[in-house]
Amino acid sequence: MSEIWKAAVVDSVNRFLGKVLTFLPNLLAMATILxxxxxxxxxxxxxxxxxLKAIQFDQVSDQWGLTRILFQGGLHDAPxxxxxxxxxxxxxxxxxxxxxxxxxxxxxxxxxxQFFNFLPHLFAALSILVIGYFVGVFLGQAxxxxxxxxxxxxxxTLGRAVRWFVIILSLTMALYHLxxxxxxxxxxxxxxxxxxxxxxxIAFGWGGRDLAKDFLERLYGRKGKRGEGPxxxxxx
Amino acid sequence: MERSLQNxxxxxxxxDILIGIPSYxxxxxxxxxxxxxxxxxxxxxxxxxAVMINxxxxxxxxxxxxxxxxxxxxxxxxxxxxxxxxxxxxVTPYHGIPGKGxxxxxxxxxxxxxxxxxxxVVDSDLRSITPEWMELLLTPVYKEGFDYVAPLYARHKFxxxxxxxxxxxxxxxxxxxxxxxxxxxxxxxxxxxAEFYLTQNVWETDVARFGIDIWMTTLAxxxxxxxxxxxxxxxxxxxxxPGSDLGPMFTQVVSSVFSxxxxxxxxxxxxxxxxxxxxFGFHYEVGLEPVSVNVERMIENFRLGVQxxxxxxxxxxxxxxxxxxxxxxxxxxxxxxxxxxxxxxxxYDFAIAHHQGSIxxxxxxxxxxxxxxxxxxxxxxxxxxxxxxxxxxxxxxxCKTFEEMKPYLIERWK
Numbered sequence: 094m095s096e097i098w099k100a101a102v103v104d105s106v107n108r109f110l111g112k113v114l115t116f117l118p119n120l121l122a123m124a125t126i127l128x129x130x131x132x133x134x135x136x137x138x139x140x141x142x143x144x145l146k147a148i149q150f151d152q153v154s155d156q157w158g159l160t161r162i163l164f165q166g167g168l169h170d171a172p173x174x175x176x177x178x179x180x181x182x183x184x185x186x187x188x189x190x191x192x193x194x195x196x197x198x199x200x201x202x203x204x205x206x207q208f209f210n211f212l213p214h215l216f217a218a219l220s221i222l223v224i225g226y227f228v229g230v231f232l233g234q235a236x237x238x239x240x241x242x243x244x245x246x247x248x249x250t251l252g253r254a255v256r257w258f259v260i261i262l263s264l265t266m267a268l269y270h271l272x273x274x275x276x277x278x279x280x281x282x283x284x285x286x287x288x289x290x291x292x293x294x295i296a297f298g299w300g301g302r303d304l305a306k307d308f309l310e311r312l313y314g315r316k317g318k319r320g321e322g323p324x325x326x327x328x329x
Numbered sequence: 330m331e332r333s334l335q336n337x338x339x340x341x342x343x344x345d346i347l348i349g350i351p352s353y354x355x356x357x358x359x360x361x362x363x364x365x366x367x368x369x370x371x372x373x374x375x376x377x378x379a380v381m382i383n384x385x386x387x388x389x390x391x392x393x394x395x396x397x398x399x400x401x402x403x404x405x406x407x408x409x410x411x412x413x414x415x416x417x418x419x420v421t422p423y424h425g426i427p428g429k430g431x432x433x434x435x436x437x438x439x440x441x442x443x444x445x446x447x448x449x450v451v452d453s454d455l456r457s458i459t460p461e462w463m464e465l466l467l468t469p470v471y472k473e474g475f476d477y478v479a480p481l482y483a484r485h486k487f488x489x490x491x492x493x494x495x496x497x498x499x500x501x502x503x504x505x506x507x508x509x510x511x512x513x514x515x516x517x518x519x520x521x522x523a524e525f526y527l528t529q530n531v532w533e534t535d536v537a538r539f540g541i542d543i544w545m546t547t548l549a550x551x552x553x554x555x556x557x558x559x560x561x562x563x564x565x566x567x568x569x570x571p572g573s574d575l576g577p578m579f580t581q582v583v584s585s586v587f588s589x590x591x592x593x594x595x596x597x598x599x600x601x602x603x604x605x606x607x608x609f610g611f612h613y614e615v616g617l618e619p620v621s622v623n624v625e626r627m628i629e630n631f632r633l634g635v636q637x638x639x640x641x642x643x644x645x646x647x648x649x650x651x652x653x654x655x656x657x658x659x660x661x662x663x664x665x666x667x668x669x670x671x672x673x674x675x676x677y678d679f680a681i682a683h684h685q686g687s688i689x690x691x692x693x694x695x696x697x698x699x700x701x702x703x704x705x706x707x708x709x710x711x712x713x714x715x716x717x718x719x720x721x722x723x724x725x726x727x728c729k730t731f732e733e734m735k736p737y738l739i740e741r742w743k
Contacts (some may be wrong), residue, residue, distance in 0.1 A: 156644055156687055229690070234641065238695045241637045242576060244630055246635045326620050327489045327566070328575055329512055329539070329582070 130188025225263020371465025540585030561611030634699025645682030
């Protein structure tokens with residue numbers, strides 16, 4: 094009996110030691126990947142920050158209003174540092190995943206494969222958001238200037254409306270691209286946008302008939318503001 | 330240039346004089362302009378071979394037909410005999426970006442092919458052009474050896490506000506030559522200068538549009554050509570609503586001025602003071618039609634700018650300038666005043682911002698329009714009861730301020 098028990102224990106210990114010996118190289122591989130990954134992440138962060146500072150990215154972000162938005166969102170560091178940090182953590186994340194993958198645990202490997210499949214969509218969505226933000230700022234500014242020069246009283250509101258419309262549109266596109274509640278997103282956007290247009294049409298048609306008439310008459314030069322004629326001076 | 334037009338020009342086998350008339354839907358006035366040109370050539374250059382080219386932007390009102398049909402029936406009525414060489418008339422559409430500059434480009438190309446000795450361009454919407462304009466624009470080139478003749482007009486005291494408040498003072502301050510109407514639209518120039526213009530790669534920029542006039546004048550000065558001006562008398566052109574064209578007109582002209590500042594930075598930084606240029610023609614007083622100006626609307630536009638565009642202005646203007654503008658925006662219509670030293674500072678700051686490219690350039694220039702209208706409104710208000718001579722003295726004073734503040738521009742320009 095004792096021999097059977099002894100054989101069972103020894104066999105179990107041997108099996109455990111065998112598994113440990115099989116797992117140990119994977120563990121060492123993981124540790125190596127993590128150390129090298131963290132090092133690369135740190136180097137890339139430094140290179141990106143220095144490059145962005147060299148091309149005056151912080152000043153450009155300031156001019157485009159990005160710094161202000163980040164500040165309002167509680168991010169008080171310079172945009173170049175934030176972007177460097179973003180890339181650092183992205184590389185750290187990838188390193189961690191590669192490290193875990195090196196352990197060759199079957200359940201984890203499925204999850205990692207899914208994550209890597211999702212990564213291009215995530216980047217595409219982020220790109221849509223960033224481009225959408227800049228296009229929104231640009232078009233909002235263009236609309237504001239055009240409205241001021243056309244003497245539209247609510248020029249500021251118009252400029253903001255254009256900017257936010259483009260930003261929300263890009264956000265909707267980004268979420269749609271990520272496959273997050275696709276139908277809900279599309280329906281919500283269509284209802285909201287349609288509602289805004291309908292509300293504006295009714296408001297303009299019902300409440301602003303005189304304003305519309307005045308605007309169109311001025312547009313086609315039939316009368317000046319307050320019934321006065323157009324300027325006759327030549328600017329050139 | 331189309332092959333058929335090239336052949337047509339080559340068949341003429343050279344010319345002494347080339348007159349260019351750019352046009353776009355000017356049926357009401359172009360007949361008068363063409364007659365004045367033909368009469369002027371017959372009267373003052375009867376022995377010279379002359380070609381007149383109408384470079385049209387696709388008129389749909391019969392402008393081209395009028396140019397083809399118009400002629401002088403009896404030269405005796407203009408106290409001259411038939412010219413030795415009848416004037417060749419060419420009517421052709423131009424190609425490229427729609428605009429005055431593209432029309433001029435085709436005229437320069439024709440001058441090159443025809444090996445023209447002297448050329449002139451005149452606007453097709455002129456009501457006050459006389460045959461004498463041909464003599465005044467061409468003789469300095471044809472007989473006196475000048476390369477470029479700018480016009481000098483008698484204008485209404487409030488006319489030419491972009492010229493008076495930006496282009497003339499700035500050109501004079503930067504390049505040191507007092508060309509009073511640098512964007513007048515009617516110029517004389519040598520065939521040699523036309524060929525030089527053609528070598529420049531600017532035909533996809535604002536120069537192809539309203540920027541052509543200041544570009545021609547600036548290059549004539551900066552490239553060392555002999556420049557003069559001729560007094561042509563009154564400038565009266567066809568009535569239209571100038572307000573409708575202000576946006577593109579303003580941005581194209583000012584963008585060209587600012588772009589040229591970058592190109593000739595090495596030159597204008599060395600210029601310390603301005604000099605008068607040779608002037609031809611007999612100066613006389615003319616009666617000008619009164620014009621109506623809606624000053625209140627201009628002030629309102631300025632205020633809208635203060636309310637909406639301050640965020641953009643802040644990126645180009647110094648904080649004290651912004652503070653000054655805000656305080657002006659709070660003034661009542663009656664007390665409204667836009668001081669000229671503030672205006673000079675604004676123009677210099679916008680030129681610097683345009684050079685640095687820190688703001689989208691088209692947005693920057695469009696956002697300047699309310700400031701320009703504010704300054705124009707203030708100028709009109711200050712000079713409502715002044716005579717034309719007094720207004721001219723005020724413009725001279727503005728130019729002096731531009732010149733005195735030039736060190737500020739040089740210091741901030743990097």
